[in-house]
Amino acid sequence: VRAAVLAAARELVAEQGYEPVSIEQIAARAGVHKTTVYRRWPTKARLVMDAVEDMSAERVPVPDTGALGSDLRRFSRAIVANLNTKGATALARALVAAAADSEELRASAAQFWRRRFGVAGEMVARAVERREIPADTDSDALIETLIGPLYVRVLLTDVAVDRRLADRVADVTAEAAKAGLFSR
Amino acid sequence: VRAAVLAAARELVAEQGYEPVSIEQIAARAGVHKTTVYRRWPTKARLVMDAVEDMSAERVPVPDTGALGSDLRRFSRAIVANLNTKGATALARALVAAAADSEELRASAAQFWRRRFGVAGEMVARAVERREIPADTDSDALIETLIGPLYVRVLLTDVAVDRRLADRVADVTAEAAKAGLFSR
Numbered sequence: 001v002r003a004a005v006l007a008a009a010r011e012l013v014a015e016q017g018y019e020p021v022s023i024e025q026i027a028a029r030a031g032v033h034k035t036t037v038y039r040r041w042p043t044k045a046r047l048v049m050d051a052v053e054d055m056s057a058e059r060v061p062v063p064d065t066g067a068l069g070s071d072l073r074r075f076s077r078a079i080v081a082n083l084n085t086k087g088a089t090a091l092a093r094a095l096v097a098a099a100a101d102s103e104e105l106r107a108s109a110a111q112f113w114r115r116r117f118g119v120a121g122e123m124v125a126r127a128v129e130r131r132e133i134p135a136d137t138d139s140d141a142l143i144e145t146l147i148g149p150l151y152v153r154v155l156l157t158d159v160a161v162d163r164r165l166a167d168r169v170a171d172v173t174a175e176a177a178k179a180g181l182f183s184r
Numbered sequence: 185v186r187a188a189v190l191a192a193a194r195e196l197v198a199e200q201g202y203e204p205v206s207i208e209q210i211a212a213r214a215g216v217h218k219t220t221v222y223r224r225w226p227t228k229a230r231l232v233m234d235a236v237e238d239m240s241a242e243r244v245p246v247p248d249t250g251a252l253g254s255d256l257r258r259f260s261r262a263i264v265a266n267l268n269t270k271g272a273t274a275l276a277r278a279l280v281a282a283a284a285d286s287e288e289l290r291a292s293a294a295q296f297w298r299r300r301f302g303v304a305g306e307m308v309a310r311a312v313e314r315r316e317i318p319a320d321t322d323s324d325a326l327i328e329t330l331i332g333p334l335y336v337r338v339l340l341t342d343v344a345v346d347r348r349l350a351d352r353v354a355d356v357t358a359e360a361a362k363a364g365l366f367s368r
Contacts, residue, residue, distance in 0.1 A: 096340070097284055144332075148328075152332050155339055158294045172360045
């Protein structure tokens with residue numbers, strides 16, 4: 001049931017945008033009763049961001065290859081592959097759009113990003129333990145540098161994201177980290 | 185007249201979003217007749233992106249300090265200052281939002297970004313001439329790395345952008361360029 005509801009939420013928001021979609025519609029698409037959905041998710045914002053988080057966790061796992069450079073390459077390639085799946089760009093744009101008008105969605109989205117940055121930070125923590133990068137490396141700074149060019153293309157310049165870009169952002173970020181440019 | 189129309193377009197889109205704003209409303213706010221606006225701008229998409237370009241050119245000029253590192257710091261600080269002016273974040277979000285639904289706005293926005301990347305590329309060309317960075321440096325790659333973390337915060341994570349971030353993105357980008365990480 002949970003997977004069906006989350007998939008329905010992602011599809012509907014990608015197709016129609018965030019604002020027009022209702023919990024009733026999501027329940028109908030998933031083939032469950034709306035009270036089942038209301039029981040598990042207090043608000044549409046929480047439901048939709050849960051749906052995004054579920055997809056991210058599944059399609060963009062945090063790798064552990066034993067070295068920062070290869071961890072970041074694997075991670076950025078997974079993000080690129082995810083952004084290139086059907087509906088992903090539409091979903092991202094729809095959420096940025098709706099966050100402009102909804103304080104509640106903005107808060108749920110910010111929380112989603114904090115959790116994702118936290119999970120991705122495990123790569124940074126392991127690199128610190130291996131003494132590849134300085135102990136005072138700011139992992140949020142590293143992650144935002146890694147994903148920045150990907151979202152510039154998807155949200156602003158409308159240029160395709162590909163594996164070459166994934167490798168470049170990983171290499172730029174790993175080198176900057178090693179040079180201490182993300183030290184607090 | 186031109187400046188008044190462009191300022192009115194920026195204000196209205198920041199306040200209400202792109203979709204609901206009409207050329208008639210923009211003309212009224214600017215205190216000019218709507219035919220004056222239609223004569224100069226064929227579509228709302230072109231008018232609004234012209235308004236954004238006008239603001240960018242004025243508030244974020246491309247510096248020429250004689251060194252890539254200081255050029256990029258001055259440039260990124262100006263972008264941060266611009267993003268921190270009233271309405272700038274709302275305007276950026278509104279345009280990303282509307283681009284999801286409008287092929288025409290998406291095309292005008294992509295054109296705006298190509299021109300801005302071209303102008304910013306002058307810093308890169310001068311750095312190549314000074315032999316600070318390799319001749320085959322991809323200037324678009326450099327610019328998207330510079331602005332990436334700024335727009336991640338403004339559009340996704342809802343974290344404040346400040347001078348410290350501006351300096352960090354400039355330093356990361358300059359060092360990566362010098363290391364040849366943006367070579368084609």
